Amino acid sequence: MGEHEEKHEESLMVKLAEKIHGHDSSSDSDIDKPSESSIKAKVFRLFGRERSVHHVFGGGKSADTFLWRNKKISAGVLGVATVIWVLFELLEYHLLTLVCHVLIFALVILFLWSNAYAFINKSPLCIPEVHIPKNPVIEFAEALRFETNLAFTVFRDIASGRDLKKFLYVIAGLWILSIVGSWCNFATLFYIVFVLLHTVPVVYEKYEDKVDPFAEKAMHEIKKQYVVFNANVLSKIPRGPSKEKNKD
Secondary structure (H helix, E strand, O other), X not given: OHHHHXXXXXXXXXXXXXXXXXXXXXXXXXXXXXXXXXXXXXXXXXXXXXXXXXXHOOOOHHHHHHOOOOHXXXXXXXXXXXXXXXXXXXXXXOHHHHHHHHHHXXXXXXXXXXXXXXXXXXXXXXXXXXXXXXXXXXXXXHHHHHHHHHHHHHHHHHHOOOOHHHHXXXXXXXXXXXHHHHXXXXXXXXXXXXXXXXXXXXXXXXXXXXXXHHHHHHXXXXXXXXXXXXXXXXXXOOOOOOHHHHHO
């Protein structure tokens, strides 16, 4: 009995030692291996983003539409936008004329359908009531107010002269936008932006591992050119005395 107990204790000690050794080796291997988060952190992403493209667009139904998660909904939204653009640009419809024609068509169809239904079934057609819900309208107004206030804050920071680099970026962007606006009217420009939102993000999400290296090289080149421009032009622009000199 004593020998049997000693063998049993020895087997338990061996198993315990193997478990401890296995745990140590696994922990050492975990330390030696770089984590996936650290690997991902080293990868350059366009605009310095750390989240996926889907999360950048909000991660909701709008992101699903822009990234074609549901092809029927995305194609339907793009199709409706195309029809609206054709009506306003190619057929030269005006907004009030279009609204009136749509209402006339809807009223005629409902009127004829109601009379035909009442004549066939001997009972009036029950047309459902349509009400605009309150909460979505309030949420949209709050989101619009927040984005407008944020835009005013950014505009104030840029106009204050604290960041010359951001100021030049905004001026260049507005100048390019003004040139594009001179080529086409607002409806066409809005439709182009809408089509780009439905094509560029989904293509980028599919080929982001190939696009990001090229974007990284382009960003490095832009930074080099900005350093040269800053040394040759911006640094020579006379500026007013600093606040510390004024205090002295």
